[in-house]
Amino acid sequence: MRPIAVLGASGEVGSAAVEALRRLGLGPVRLGARNRARLQAAFPGENDVVAVDVTDAAALRAFVRGCAAVLDCTGPSYELGEAVPSAALSEGVPCVVVTGEQPVFDALTGAGGVSGETPVVLSAGTLPGLSGLLPRLLGQNYGRVSAPSSGSVTSGTSPARTGASLVVHTGGRERATTTVAADLVLSLGTVADANLFGEAGAAWREGARRSRVLVPDDDVEEPGFPGRVAVQPFLSLESERVAADLGLRSLDAWHVHPGPAVRSVLATLPAAQQANTPMAELTERILRAAEIDLTGRAPYYRMVLTLTEAAGAERSALVTSPDSYRLTGAVGACTVQQVLEGQVPPGVHFADRVLDPQKLVKDLATADPDTRIDLVQGGAEDEEGAL
Numbered sequence: 347m348r349p350i351a352v353l354g355a356s357g358e359v360g361s362a363a364v365e366a367l368r369r370l371g372l373g374p375v376r377l378g379a380r381n382r383a384r385l386q387a388a389f390p391g392e393n394d395v396v397a398v399d400v401t402d403a404a405a406l407r408a409f410v411r412g413c414a415a416v417l418d419c420t421g422p423s424y425e426l427g428e429a430v431p432s433a434a435l436s437e438g439v440p441c442v443v444v445t446g447e448q449p450v451f452d453a454l455t456g457a458g459g460v461s462g463e464t465p466v467v468l469s470a471g472t473l474p475g476l477s478g479l480l481p482r483l484l485g486q487n488y489g490r491v492s493a494p495s496s497g498s499v500t501s502g503t504s505p506a507r508t509g510a511s512l513v514v515h516t517g518g519r520e521r522a523t524t525t526v527a528a529d530l531v532l533s534l535g536t537v538a539d540a541n542l543f544g545e546a547g548a549a550w551r552e553g554a555r556r557s558r559v560l561v562p563d564d565d566v567e568e569p570g571f572p573g574r575v576a577v578q579p580f581l582s583l584e585s586e587r588v589a590a591d592l593g594l595r596s597l598d599a600w601h602v603h604p605g606p607a608v609r610s611v612l613a614t615l616p617a618a619q620q621a622n623t624p625m626a627e628l629t630e631r632i633l634r635a636a637e638i639d640l641t642g643r644a645p646y647y648r649m650v651l652t653l654t655e656a657a658g659a660e661r662s663a664l665v666t667s668p669d670s671y672r673l674t675g676a677v678g679a680c681t682v683q684q685v686l687e688g689q690v691p692p693g694v695h696f697a698d699r700v701l702d703p704q705k706l707v708k709d710l711a712t713a714d715p716d717t718r719i720d721l722v723q724g725g726a727e728d729e730e731g732a733l
Contacts, residue, residue: 352376353398421444446468455694470697472677480649482703512651519604520645546578547561561579607635645669649664650664
């Protein structure tokens with residue numbers, strides 16, 4: 347059997363992805379990371395272990411050659427870009443990337459586009475990924491809108507409005523990685539960054555992104571999250587795609603930060619960005635703060651999504667997980683499963699627009715048994731819920 351190549355296998359997400367693939371009965375696996383000794387320590391007795399630098403195009407092509415699929419768990423995406431999916435495409439190997447947003451999509455599809463019969467799925471993690479698939483699952487109640495083939499969003503051209511509104515809260519208390527810390531810095535982005543990743547303070551209103559609609563709050567209570575938390579509004583490009591495809595009247599998306607140390611650092615980041623503080627220093631501040639917040643406390647990660655239809659009926663998705671890294675690895679593994687089963691057509695796609703959300707949520711129960719996803723309708727658990 348041809349192996350499934352996992353890049354970044356020794357990291358938090360990569361190691362979780364390997365375990366998830368095995369729970370799903372997929373394999374064998376070929377494990378790749380920059381440090382072979384660390385890989386061998388993480389996976390003792392594993393034979394197909396390769397030291398590979400993702401910045402070396404020739405080494406990447408050699409690593410993925412002959413594989414059934416590639417699962418890219420490396421990061422951060424803003425630094426590595428399209429390196430891994432480009433190598434996979436050159437070898438005709440399907441690729442799943444747990445990160446990767448509009449800049450990666452544009453790089454892969456621009457300058458001649460992508461030809462052949464090879465599928466690539468981007469943003470196949472927790473956020474983005476599951477955060478875009480769950481609204482589509484909730485939206486199936488009033489008729490899912492077929493997603494366009496394009497990877498971009500054109501404001502004002504969404505399907506007929508449903509009149510529904512969506513509110514999303516995501517976050518938790520957990521140890522940060524360099525990739526997650528960098529994402530937090532980017533989530534404070536300005537209007538100038540909005541076409542690359544998203545926009546802080548923006549929200550979706552009546553068919554378009556609107557700037558400076560929402561403001562952060564550093565001391566609030568939010569349903570589904572214990573204690574008092576800080577919330578940071580951020581409208582990602584994934585959220586815009588979902589809002590446009592489902593014809594939503596409004597969409598508010600919030601990052602939730604329970605830990606006081608991380609909240610304190612986040613409050614200083616806008617000024618630090620204006621002072622041109624290097625990204626490496628900003629991420630290091632977040633890494634230290636996250637460790638402080640975890641001292642003596644159990645980690646957790648949660649997602650709370652509530653869709654309210656025009657008539658007032660509500661349907662919610664509640665996600666409870668030990669941490670987002672395990673969940674991201676599991677979502678990536680479930681995406682690989684759909685690719686191998688032939689459910690993803692050739693070309694470059696975002697996960698939220700191409701995957702079957704109901705199948706993915708059900709498969710997650712196997713891939714990550716410690717994560718619980720409940721669907722709640724009108725205050726009562728849906729018959730499909732408690733997956």
